[in-house]
Amino acid sequence: MTFLHPLALLGLAAAAIPALLHLLERRVPPEAEFPPIRYLSEAERQSARRLKLRHLLLLVLRTALIAMIVMAAARPLVRSRRAAGGGAHEPTALLLILDNSPSSGAVVDGRPLIERLKTVARGAITRAAAGDRLWLMLADGVARAGSRDALVATVDSVVPGWRRLDLSGAVAQASRLVDAEPLPGREVAVVSDLQRTTFGEGRADIPRGVRVLALASATGGEALANRGVSQARVAGGAVAITLVGTPGGRPAPVTVRLRAPGSPAGRSHDVGRALAAPGSSATVPLPSVAPGWWIGEAVLDPDELRADDRRAFVWRVALPARVRADPGAGPFVAAALAVLTQGKRIVEGSDVTVGERLRGGAGTTVLLPPSDPALIGQANRALVARGVAWRFGGAGTPGPIATAGVAGISGIPVARRYRLGGGGGDTTAILATVNGDPWLVRAGDVVLLGSRLDTAWTALPASPAFVPFVDALVNRLARGEASITEAEGPPGVAFQVHGADTVGAVVSAPDARESDLTPAAPDVVRRAIGAELLDEAQFAAEQYAGTRRTDMSGLLLALALLVAGVELGVATRAQ
């Protein structure tokens, strides 16, 4: 048995009041003459045993009465399986995960799924008691602590978001959080559509003593039909569109729209149409357009989940770079440039020079370290003369390439390299690293590489990514352009600018995994987060069940009333 207000038990000291009053009362009774004291003595002698028993009974009853009232005030709780959901329970640390990922916007039976989830979440929070510790975690993965009312208000304001929820990770994080709370009860309640794609690999590490409850899917395990655009990328004058969604969906038409540079959103025109099924791709040719940044959009007909029905894409139309390779650039670079020239990705010219010497004049130089270590000093002096802060340093340790801005080269080993340093902490210039050291940097009109593009230095020239890397190096990186990156968010495009120039773009869209509305099987849920699937009624009943207690204060008060009645009867009967 535990108590909701254990401090109230201090009042048990009051149970001694009847005994104390009895003792105090006996000390100085008033005196009076009474001649027939022999009758009195006789009456007392005959009633002595009854009176003693009665006094003892009254003392016990009064002490019990006070003790019962005090204990009722302390709200005693005893373990019970019969107690209704919520209500009295031991203090519990509860983290409620409300999955408002894009898939929660799906319409089920004419009602957005998020509304059902919010109703359940609201009920779960409302059932919390004053001694509970509460958090609310949405798809953003942030655990919001707050009072019951504050969290209910937060739940009321929740709308489907654009962030995917990694439920396995969220449950693991949530369970660690509640496990750190020194409360008798620790629970993680998952209110989600339980897409199968929301679970990560393996099982979330749930600390012992933490219960995880999961609300079962509203569709009873049936998958909602849905299609979404997962990818739209421009290559070779056409846009390749990939559809995703609930498996088994029929092919659907995809419309490609184009918006001219600088034109306002919404002023677009259709440029093509294709038919594709979830899991397949379609290619729609794009019309020839003038140089510049272009925005397109692949649009599906509306279905139950509107968030993934459209996806933007962006590409830049630019003239081929004019490139020249010094003899010192090596045979691999020369071969790659030849391929690019054949593919009309570059033309012969002096806008970009690839070599181991920094020459004066206009244009950008892709500077490789000299093959002769003795020439490092000369190269550094040339950099100083050009006003570049970066230098070739000492030999660095071998390691893989790490980069987010250059596609395809991450992880490729580097055997030999020079450390690049002296950049003055300008991390924006760093385009790739090896073992944490800068390996590819851009400073002004110089692009500096820590290794020669040779198989003796790195495996990059032998990899399929080499030609695209050289293409990006001379066409994009040398011009200071960032890559077109994709981000999770509402469908749209955000351009990166440098001065008056647009140097890159971020295309945002919901995570493609959100489009598959297939619910996870119960065993998958059990394996991934250690939770049983519960319908709404079970979910409400099982919540706080680990610490569910029956509040005995009502019973104690009833008993106290009964004892008071008995006491009154015993006290007045003798009178």
Place this chain on the structure above:
Amino acid sequence: MTEVRRIDLLDPAEVARLGGIEIVAQGVVEGFLAGIHRSPFRGFSVEFTEHRAYQPGDEPRYLDWKILARADRLFVKQFEEETNLRAMLLVDASRSMAWRGAPGRLTKRAYADRLAAALALILLRQRDATGLITFDEVVRQVIPARVKTGQWTRLVRGLIDTPDGRGTAAEAALLRLTGLLARRGLVVLVSDLLFDRALALTALRYLRHRGHNVIVFHLMDPAEAELTGPPEVRFRDPESPASVVVRPRELARAYGETVRREVAAWRSACRRHGIGYHHVLTDLPFGMALRLLA
């Protein structure tokens, strides 16, 4: 219409405020005799003394039929009892008698004095020789039974002059009294009987054995009949160092039963030995107490 108030039927404490023992006793007796209209006590023989006009309520058997036949008027014959009735009033003057349960009531002693004075007046008016003995631990006053003029005044003076006693070992005094009552007659004991019943009965039984007609007035304050008081109180015996702490409310029932049992025991024992017994509460009007003897 004038309301006639008979003081013998008034509250004793109220009556006591009218004056001393003599006035109260005379008033009580006048009222008592006016109401009863006949001799309350029958002597061993009676003697005709005079006629008086018939009044409603008079016993028809005392009508003088001869006068009725001769003059067609109603007269009753009045008799004078013989004075060979010797009455001795024994008044308990022990310490316990000087107690009253409420300020507005008479003490048992005051009640006993007035009752004894009234009784003596009635007896003397009947020409019965009446005497008085007061006692507590010892015999305090002995006024031999006489019928001469001034006897009642002496008796009243004897009552007044007897102070409240201290102890209550009345059993010894009672035994001693038996020696003082040589000639048989009426013995009236007025007491709260707060002494050993067996010893007292021995003395009374002895008197009865000697041919006395014994009557006992067992006086009790109403507060002695029903136990009341504060939630807890130490009751002290006025006649001894004994004391007891009780809670009146929880002991009241047992106490009441004890008192009733004690009264019943006295009544039963007295009846068994041919002794008249009357339990009188001190709030009983004197007339009602006297009527117990009629």
